[in-house]
Structures are given as structure tokens and as C-alpha cells.
Amino acid sequence: MMASIKIKHLEQYQDRHGRLRIYYRNKTSGKPRIPLRGPVGSPEFWEDYQNASHGIIETKPAYQRSQSGTIRWLIEQYYQNPAFKELKQGTRAMRRNILENFSKKHGTKRYAQLLPRHLRKIRDEKADTPEAANNMIKAIRQVFKYAVNYDYMDDNPARNIEKLKPKNRTGFHAWTIEEVQKFEDTHPIGTKARLAFALLLYTGQRRGDIVTMGRQHVKNRWMKFTQQKTGKAMEIPVLNELERIINNSKTGDLTYLITAYGKPHTPNGFGTWFRKVCNKAGLPHCSAHGIRKAAAARLAELGCTTLEIMSITGHTTLAEVERYTKSAQQKQLAESVRQRIDGQK
Incomplete structure (x- = not known):
């Protein structure tokens, strides 16, 4: 067909x-x-x-068999191992991309001669993008962990490589109320952009989850699905505003969001498209992940506990969510001080 x-x-x-x-x-x-x-x-x-x-991928050079004992050869062996194959699809794709880029520059070197000081130097060359440098070391560490486990090496040279401090300690920018309003003014109810935004904001889920959501996941105004990244089974309420936007939007048969070809989005394809609709709204610094942060922060400001927030967003560690609750508590305490001071005048 x-x-x-x-x-x-x-x-x-x-x-x-x-x-x-x-x-x-x-x-x-x-x-x-x-x-x-x-x-x-x-x-x-x-x-x-x-x-x-969108011009994101380019043609690949003709395949050449890698030489045994090189970094490129070791990476290829790692690709064939369950340690790599059993990763979640999104994680696997991201790691492969990192390792392929590393291999282009260092693939012909002998892996047995790679020392911690060499990896630190390679890491420091990416100091302007510390998150990328840290992710690179993390990926390489897993390759050498595989090498040690299968007796290709006696020690993992990446094991004790320190992380670079991130430039932005808060990570992705969390959308402000003004930015939410600006996006909604640009993309009214009935547009695909507004539907995507509502799914992100009112479910608090990652882009890899909202591209799989559809009407078959909803029963009695509760949405049941499995998170793509964590494999965690989730059941969250469908809020009134989200239901209203879904009912007034064009959706696909199996997923709410579909491409121009009537097919479900992939997470990467959705990310590329959502970047464009943010730019159209004059919000180039905003992202889909930032909406997830805004959703968690919004729940915290409403007085939800850490565990209550985790029940909606599916965060797996307390530390991730406590950042939002502590920030909300600080704001509430500061507001209390302001009211006391203003009340004395």
C-alpha cells in the first residue's frame, strides 16, 4: 500500500x-x-x-573496514554488544552520534595507548560547550567499560575523568508566564503548534512521550501510557484546558500530533519542527524541555509536594524535583516578607 x-x-x-x-x-x-x-x-x-x-543529515562516505586495535574498531565492537543494543532508542541514537563524531577525529588511534591525560585534553578542547564535553566523556567511558569487561583492556582511562562545570547550572530555560502568553497569542487554539504546546504543558511529559499520545490512551479522563525514556507506566488526569484544546484541534487516528504526511512524529523530527514554531513566536531561547520544567515549577508554586509533582511528571529522583519545590518555597517566603513589610506602612 x-x-x-x-x-x-x-x-x-x-x-x-x-x-x-x-x-x-x-x-x-x-x-x-x-x-x-x-x-x-x-x-x-x-x-x-x-x-x-531539513538538511540535518548528510551523505555518508563509503564504508571502510576498521583496523583491529584502533578506537574505531573498539567502538564498532561496542555497537554489537548488549551494553549498547539494550539502551533506549533515543539514548542509543544520541550515544552513536557522539561516538561517531569522536571516531572521525580519533578513530585511527590505538585504544591501548589512550591515557587519562589524553582524554582530559580532548575534553578541554570542548570547554566552551561543557555539557557536550561531559556527554562525550560519558559515552567514551561506556566504550572502555565494555573493553575492560571483555578483557580488551586492563583499566578504563575515562573512569575518573572529572566533569566540566556547566555554564548554565539550571539547564534548559523554563518558560515564564509572559513567554507562555506570547506563544499562545502567536499560535491560537486549533493550530498544531498550540496542541503540541498544550500536551507538553498540561502533561509535563517529554517530547518522546507526547508524540506517541493518542485518544486510545484516554479513558474516563485519565491518560495511561509508558514513558519512552524510563519505561515507567504512567496514569495522569486529563485537565479541562487540555481536553478543550484537543477537542478543538485536528488530530491523527493513533496520535494527536501528525506530520504533514499524516504520520506520527519521531522525537527528533518533532524537536526540529517545534524549534521553528518557537522561533515564529519570537522565542528562540525556549524549548520543548523548558515547558516540562515550567510545568513542574507551576505545580510547585500551587503547593504540590515533591511526590505529587513526581506522580505527574514521572521524574525518578527527588533531587530533580526538589529544585522546583525549593524555588517555589523561597518565592512564597519572600512574598510573606513583602506582605509583612508593606502591611506596616
């Missing part, structure tokens, strides 16, 4: 071995065609297709 649907810039053919080859090719751009994962219509296909159409 999928073969009968015409998809712009899609090329398909069978090679001499009988394997189906799928490519994105925009003839007017002058760029080489980009291979896509199949089958056509699968989530992997649509993720690659959307990335290719």
Missing part, C-alpha cells in the same frame, strides 16, 4: 543483489542523494526523511 503513495524527493530501486535502496534526492538542490532507512513508512524512514529534508 505504501508503494502507491507518492512522496516528494523519494527514489527507490533494487540493486543487483535484489536489495531495495531508498534515497532522498532533491534534484533542484544540486546535492547528492541521501540514503534512508526502510521500509518506507516506518518510523525510522520518516525520521531520516524529515532530517534529510
